[in-house]
Amino acid sequence: MNDPQPPPLVRIDGVTKRFGEVTAVDDVSLDIQKGELFAILGASGCGKTTLLRMLAGFEQPTSGRILIDGADMTDVPPYERPVNLMFQSYALFPHMTVEQNVAYGLKKEGVPAPQIRERVAEMLAMVKLGPLAGRKPEKLSGGEKQRVALARSLVKRPKLLLLDEPLAALDKKLREHTQFELANIQYQLGTTFVVVTHDQDEAMTLASRIAVMHEGKIAQVGTPGEVYEYPANRYVAGFVGNINLIEGRVTGRANGRLTLHCDALDADLEAACEEVPAAGETVTVAVRPEKITISREAPAGADRNVVKGVVRDLGYFGDQSLYRVRARSGAVVQVSAQNLRRSAKLIVEWDDEVFLSWEVGSTILLRT
Amino acid sequence: MRIRSPGLVSIVAFGYALLYVPIVSVVIYSFNDSRLVTLWGGFSLRWYASLLEDEKLLEAALLSLRIAFLSASFATALGAIVALALHRLGRLRGRLLLSGMVTAPLVMPEIITGLSLLFLFISMADLIGWPMNRGATTITIAHVTFSMAYVVVVVRSRLAAMDESLEEAAMDLGGRPLAVFFDVTVPMLLPALVSGWLLSFTLSLDDLVISSFVSGPGATTLPMYIFAKVRLGVTPDINAITTLIIALVALAVGIASFVTNRRRSA
Amino acid sequence: MSDAAEGHDDRSLRWLRRAVKFPYFWLLLFFLAPFLIILKISLADPVVAQPPFTPLLEWGAEGFEGLRITFSNYVFLFKDGYYGIIYLSSLKMAAIGTLLCLLLGYPMAYFIARQPPSRRHLLLLAVILPFWISFLLRVYAWIGLLNNRGVINELLLWTGVIDAPIQMLYNDFAVYLGIVYSYLPFMILPLYANLERHDLDLLDAAADLGARRWRAFVDVTLPLSAPGIIGGCLLVFIPAVGEFTIPALLGGADTLMIGRVLWDEFFVNRDWPVASAVSVVLLLLLIAPIMWFQRLQAREQETGR
Numbered sequence: 001m002n003d004p005q006p007p008p009l010v011r012i013d014g015v016t017k018r019f020g021e022v023t024a025v026d027d028v029s030l031d032i033q034k035g036e037l038f039a040i041l042g043a044s045g046c047g048k049t050t051l052l053r054m055l056a057g058f059e060q061p062t063s064g065r066i067l068i069d070g071a072d073m074t075d076v077p078p079y080e081r082p083v084n085l086m087f088q089s090y091a092l093f094p095h096m097t098v099e100q101n102v103a104y105g106l107k108k109e110g111v112p113a114p115q116i117r118e119r120v121a122e123m124l125a126m127v128k129l130g131p132l133a134g135r136k137p138e139k140l141s142g143g144e145k146q147r148v149a150l151a152r153s154l155v156k157r158p159k160l161l162l163l164d165e166p167l168a169a170l171d172k173k174l175r176e177h178t179q180f181e182l183a184n185i186q187y188q189l190g191t192t193f194v195v196v197t198h199d200q201d202e203a204m205t206l207a208s209r210i211a212v213m214h215e216g217k218i219a220q221v222g223t224p225g226e227v228y229e230y231p232a233n234r235y236v237a238g239f240v241g242n243i244n245l246i247e248g249r250v251t252g253r254a255n256g257r258l259t260l261h262c263d264a265l266d267a268d269l270e271a272a273c274e275e276v277p278a279a280g281e282t283v284t285v286a287v288r289p290e291k292i293t294i295s296r297e298a299p300a301g302a303d304r305n306v307v308k309g310v311v312r313d314l315g316y317f318g319d320q321s322l323y324r325v326r327a328r329s330g331a332v333v334q335v336s337a338q339n340l341r342r343s344a345k346l347i348v349e350w351d352d353e354v355f356l357s358w359e360v361g362s363t364i365l366l367r368t
Numbered sequence: 369m370r371i372r373s374p375g376l377v378s379i380v381a382f383g384y385a386l387l388y389v390p391i392v393s394v395v396i397y398s399f400n401d402s403r404l405v406t407l408w409g410g411f412s413l414r415w416y417a418s419l420l421e422d423e424k425l426l427e428a429a430l431l432s433l434r435i436a437f438l439s440a441s442f443a444t445a446l447g448a449i450v451a452l453a454l455h456r457l458g459r460l461r462g463r464l465l466l467s468g469m470v471t472a473p474l475v476m477p478e479i480i481t482g483l484s485l486l487f488l489f490i491s492m493a494d495l496i497g498w499p500m501n502r503g504a505t506t507i508t509i510a511h512v513t514f515s516m517a518y519v520v521v522v523v524r525s526r527l528a529a530m531d532e533s534l535e536e537a538a539m540d541l542g543g544r545p546l547a548v549f550f551d552v553t554v555p556m557l558l559p560a561l562v563s564g565w566l567l568s569f570t571l572s573l574d575d576l577v578i579s580s581f582v583s584g585p586g587a588t589t590l591p592m593y594i595f596a597k598v599r600l601g602v603t604p605d606i607n608a609i610t611t612l613i614i615a616l617v618a619l620a621v622g623i624a625s626f627v628t629n630r631r632r633s634a
Numbered sequence: 635m636s637d638a639a640e641g642h643d644d645r646s647l648r649w650l651r652r653a654v655k656f657p658y659f660w661l662l663l664f665f666l667a668p669f670l671i672i673l674k675i676s677l678a679d680p681v682v683a684q685p686p687f688t689p690l691l692e693w694g695a696e697g698f699e700g701l702r703i704t705f706s707n708y709v710f711l712f713k714d715g716y717y718g719i720i721y722l723s724s725l726k727m728a729a730i731g732t733l734l735c736l737l738l739g740y741p742m743a744y745f746i747a748r749q750p751p752s753r754r755h756l757l758l759l760a761v762i763l764p765f766w767i768s769f770l771l772r773v774y775a776w777i778g779l780l781n782n783r784g785v786i787n788e789l790l791l792w793t794g795v796i797d798a799p800i801q802m803l804y805n806d807f808a809v810y811l812g813i814v815y816s817y818l819p820f821m822i823l824p825l826y827a828n829l830e831r832h833d834l835d836l837l838d839a840a841a842d843l844g845a846r847r848w849r850a851f852v853d854v855t856l857p858l859s860a861p862g863i864i865g866g867c868l869l870v871f872i873p874a875v876g877e878f879t880i881p882a883l884l885g886g887a888d889t890l891m892i893g894r895v896l897w898d899e900f901f902v903n904r905d906w907p908v909a910s911a912v913s914v915v916l917l918l919l920l921i922a923p924i925m926w927f928q929r930l931q932a933r934e935q936e937t938g939r
Binding site: 376377379380382383384386387388389390391393394397446447449450452453456457460462466468469470471472473475476477478479480481483484485487488491509510512513516545546570573574576577580581591594595598599606607609610613614617620621 | 928
């Protein structure tokens with residue numbers, strides 16, 4: 001390696017955490033670079049919260065090490081780590097005002113009082129809470145509480161800020177707004193953020209990189225685009241976004257393209273592929289619903305990646321419509337189409353016989 | 369759902385009347401000039417005046433207050449520790465025994481608690497020469513023991529309702545365990561500690577049976593003194609004491625509700 | 635790493651682990667040990683001495699000489715039918731008192747739980763408030779009311795309802811009244827806590843399915859409030875069995891309750907071994923309801939508020 005990457009800010013090195021018989025985190029290794037907004041995405045119970053709590057210092061790994069900025073943090077208690085956590089419940093001290101809440105961490109650090117006042121005021125201005133400094137948390141709205149919690153965990157200028165489901169407690173409209181605000185603040189401060197979430201949309205829009213966790217293990221790490229467009233395995237493909245999983249038998253290979261036949265859809269498929277599965281082997285390909293074109297006429301000049309079927313369900317969502325198309329064998333393919341035009345009549349209706357088609361590049365070959 | 373049944377409403381009214389008629393009647397008769405309890409002899413404060421001259425009564429009241437204050441404070445401290453331990457220490461040795469011992473006094477007949485504690489004190493005096501005399505100290509010990517149970521109940525329910533991430537948040541922000549305890553845990557538990565203390569104070573001030581058993585010659589608490597008097601029937605000066613206690617309780621409740629209301633609206 | 639995997643949580647609680655030893659020891663010494671002693675004394679012979687019982691463990695010049703146990707105190711309790719009658723009568727009086735308490739407490743708790751929240755608070759406070767005034771004095775207050783020349787009799791005489799005063803004090807009636815009056819809050823609070831949690835949609839659902847008001851109450855509310863009923867009844871029954879103050883002040887000479895007998899056995903007859911045996915048997919009688927109550931409490935703790 002001639003051009004070494006800068007050392008990672010966080011290095012999680014073979015970390016395993018067991019609670020009695022249950023393995024919550026299973027041999028996880030992960031590097032997080034300075035300045036990243038990193039998301040750990042997974043369903044509840046996948047071990048993401050345990051991993052976060054180990055980073056914060058509330059749990060100790062059963063085995064493995066955690067390094068932050070090169071220093072081994074495995075045995076360092078939470079109150080001595082250069083890490084702060086924004087709790088899902090926000091955990092604002094109800095007996096302290098907004099100002100006292102934000103000042104608490106600096107006080108424990110022994111920062112002189114005038115400086116505390118200055119830094120707290122600065123922080124509250126940044127999250128636009130200056131006028132509410134004297135309020136008690138119970139008098140704040142959900143969004144305001146969230147911003148106090150953010151200010152409180154950022155005021156100590158941690159090397160690493162952990163956020164546990166930061167937007168889960170907010171309603172939908174506010175969540176979208178806050179999402180951008182959070183990314184903005186992260187960009188301004190340059191602090192490394194690690195967000196734990198079960199909400200893929202949140203992870204996709206916020207993060208610069210995502211780690212998808214499943215059953216205590218990392219299923220895939222990559223940018224949102226990579227995770228969405230090139231899922232590494234069936235779990236990630238199914239968890240992130242909607243997807244059609246199609247099983248097929250390999251029939252041949254030419255020009256870096258793989259041809260296969262799918263019995264359920266009675267169709268020949270084609271996918272880009274670098275490795276060579278043996279002919280006759282069964283593989284899974286995946287196609288995102290929005291990558292599929294739906295039409296009543298057969299697409300001209302294409303005989304691969306074309307499926308014939310009947311529209312069984314139709315969901316109208318305003319900006320897009322979702323179709324469930326059934327092939328003759330009974331297999332169902334989901335298709336979504338943008339409603340670009342404001343037409344009174346949809347092009348495709350219930351029980352219409354339709355042709356589905358997609359480009360070779362949209363087919364994802366899944367090995368596991 | 370609105371309740372319209374006149375039968376139900378009259379039962380409820382009867383229940384409240386049952387709770388308050390005796391108290392009201394005692395208050396009224398405490399101002400009765402007549403020595404004969406039921407005859408109204410005109411308004412008078414003579415029974416209140418006679419209280420002030422009753423040195424034994426004052427002595428007993430003072431002793432009771434002293435014991436109540438001490439035992440409530442001890443019981444609150446010990447009870448809070450037990451509640452915290454039962455709530456926080458998952459792997460506590462003898463946990464079952466501890467939680468059993470601390471809830472049993474809630475339902476133990478007082479008369480058994482009193483008798484058994486007396487036997488303990490006698491045996492201890494026999495064995496190690498302490499306590500040589502039974503009195504304020506032994507009563508205080510007895511009161512701490514049963515009051516603790518009430519404190520544990522109050523504090524535990526508060527702990528169960530408390531968001532544990534508050535303490536983690538304080539620790540995350542750099543608070544060491546002891547600092548976190550005083551910065552967050554104690555303020556969070558304060559309402560429970562106050563009501564636990566008040567409950568213990570009242571229970572101690574009120575206790576007749578256990579005190580009678582574990583007391584010795586010379587140590588007479590207020591309930592013991594009152595009991596000795598009322599066993600023989602109604603005496604007007606006891607009416608006056610009751611009225612004073614009611615006034616005190618009313619005052620305390622008034623202050624408490626004023627304080628909580630103000631805190632809520634602040 | 636090895637075994638240090640207990641987390642910082644545990645580390646930060648080390649002080650608590652140390653601190654809890656004090657109340658633990660306190661309870662062992664002042665709560666558990668006394669029961670062992672009472673058991674021991676109930677197995678000793680009475681003697682005219684101070685303390686008035688024989689030592690159980692004999693320590694001679696040679697050291698431990700033996701254990702002296704006698705069951706004579708228990709035999710005495712069982713042979714003398716007097717005690718059996720008292721135990722039964724205590725249980726009976728506590729049971730009737732508890733039932734009366736339930737009959738009055740249930741409608742009250744139900745009524746309070748169905749009021750608008752602000753008024754609920756006030757009504758509940760009114761139930762609890764007398765509790766803060768001395769128990770002894772509240773029981774005493776009834777003497778003035780129930781006397782032959784007390785408020786109630788005078789009132790009835792004056793209005794001409796009766797010609798001669800009714801004997802209301804110093805009998806079982808007064809004791810029942812005292813139990814209901816003193817323990818009413820203990821009945822109402824668990825009942826209220828239960829009834830207040832009920833989903834009122836259930837009653838609407840029952841009505842929607844054709845049940846009339848009363849039927850809906852019997853079919854839905856009553857079964858759902860069973861834990862509250864059991865909790866309240868145990869909370870009244872258990873202390874009522876051993877009650878001393880109420881029978882001592884309001885009861886008559888023929889009111890037989892074990893608390894009073896125990897008191898007399900101890901303070902008047904000074905027969906400590908028999909008094910101990912009496913309380914051991916009382917405890918055995920109460921152990922089933924106490925365990926029941928403890929289990930109920932534990933379940934409440936688990937399901938959480």
